[in-house]
Amino acid sequence: MSVFTEVSRAQLEAFLQGFELGRLVEFSGIAGGSENSNFFVSCSSGDYVLTLVERGDVEALPFFIELLECLHQAGLSVPYAIADRQGICLQQLNGKPALIQPRLPGKHIEHPDPAHCEALGRWLAQLHNATVDTALARPSERGLEWMLSETRQQLALSSGAQAEQLDAMLCLLAQWQREDPGLPRAVLHADLFRDNVMFDGHHLSGVIDFYNAASGWTLYDVAIAVNDWCLNPDASLDPRRAKALLAGYASKRSFTPAEHDCWPNMLRIAALRFWLSRQLAVDQHSGQSGVLIKDPDHFMRVLQQCERAQTGLPLAL
Numbered sequence: 001m002s003v004f005t006e007v008s009r010a011q012l013e014a015f016l017q018g019f020e021l022g023r024l025v026e027f028s029g030i031a032g033g034s035e036n037s038n039f040f041v042s043c044s045s046g047d048y049v050l051t052l053v054e055r056g057d058v059e060a061l062p063f064f065i066e067l068l069e070c071l072h073q074a075g076l077s078v079p080y081a082i083a084d085r086q087g088i089c090l091q092q093l094n095g096k097p098a099l100i101q102p103r104l105p106g107k108h109i110e111h112p113d114p115a116h117c118e119a120l121g122r123w124l125a126q127l128h129n130a131t132v133d134t135a136l137a138r139p140s141e142r143g144l145e146w147m148l149s150e151t152r153q154q155l156a157l158s159s160g161a162q163a164e165q166l167d168a169m170l171c172l173l174a175q176w177q178r179e180d181p182g183l184p185r186a187v188l189h190a191d192l193f194r195d196n197v198m199f200d201g202h203h204l205s206g207v208i209d210f211y212n213a214a215s216g217w218t219l220y221d222v223a224i225a226v227n228d229w230c231l232n233p234d235a236s237l238d239p240r241r242a243k244a245l246l247a248g249y250a251s252k253r254s255f256t257p258a259e260h261d262c263w264p265n266m267l268r269i270a271a272l273r274f275w276l277s278r279q280l281a282v283d284q285h286s287g288q289s290g291v292l293i294k295d296p297d298h299f300m301r302v303l304q305q306c307e308r309a310q311t312g313l314p315l316a317l
Helices: 009-016 058-073 114-131 144-156 160-178 218-229 239-250 257-285 297-306
Strands: 024-029 037-043 046-052 091-093 096-102 185-188 197-200 203-207 214-217
Touching: 009 024, 009 037, 009 091, 058 096, 058 114, 114 185, 114 197, 114 203, 114 218, 114 239, 144 160, 144 257, 160 257, 160 297, 185 218, 214 218, 218 239, 218 257, 218 297, 257 297
Parallel strands: none
Antiparallel strands: 024 037, 037 046, 046 096, 091 096, 185 214, 197 203
């Protein structure tokens, strides 16, 4: 979350007049991330988060609103959109689509332990269970087609060990594009990093930033989470945390034999996806004030370490 589009106090006060949220007390931009403009907003009725949507398909915003309402109704702590006095959730502010949502309690965990990881795994399985049999569906903007295209472009600019790594991944992506591996599907969060999850102690109190959510392989969502929550300083997987996250997930939804077979390669694909998106952010936003650029080399190290990962999925009971 960063600030690409500034909002003045007067503009925000006028915007809030359409809601039953009371008077504006204070607000501030939220630093971090690389896609939307976000602000903490304190009103006399409570604390909220205002998001101005900067990237992606505006026509998909009703999907996000419906998804978050579905998860809210399923008992998951998520930032569902608040409707104005006319019952409308999707607004406009400074020429951008705008949503205001409750600010969730808790704090981000920089150094998760196995108990945090187990709770995250349970939550992720609940997300997938809540959406698997619904009509909610959205194609990913950064799925296999996007990864194939971006990998080809980056391969043309690479050499040495990195080029070898990208060439191997290009072959894997092409193989999975030709022949779907037959994995379970649902709606994915697709960005379940530590900075998108809040905890109160070991209680998972909220998950935010669903703007990458899309239909896809549930195992891909698990791999994205493991590649962030369960890493050692050298980017290798910590078996204790990985086993805890996977066990938490399996306690709510069992893994299939096809998922067992695909797990090592799914870790690699999840690492590649975020190396590519971070490299793209460097190319597009490097030097731009107010935008946090994350190191793409981190995920190249993760990708290299995935070759040595020993932690498999838990067997079904």
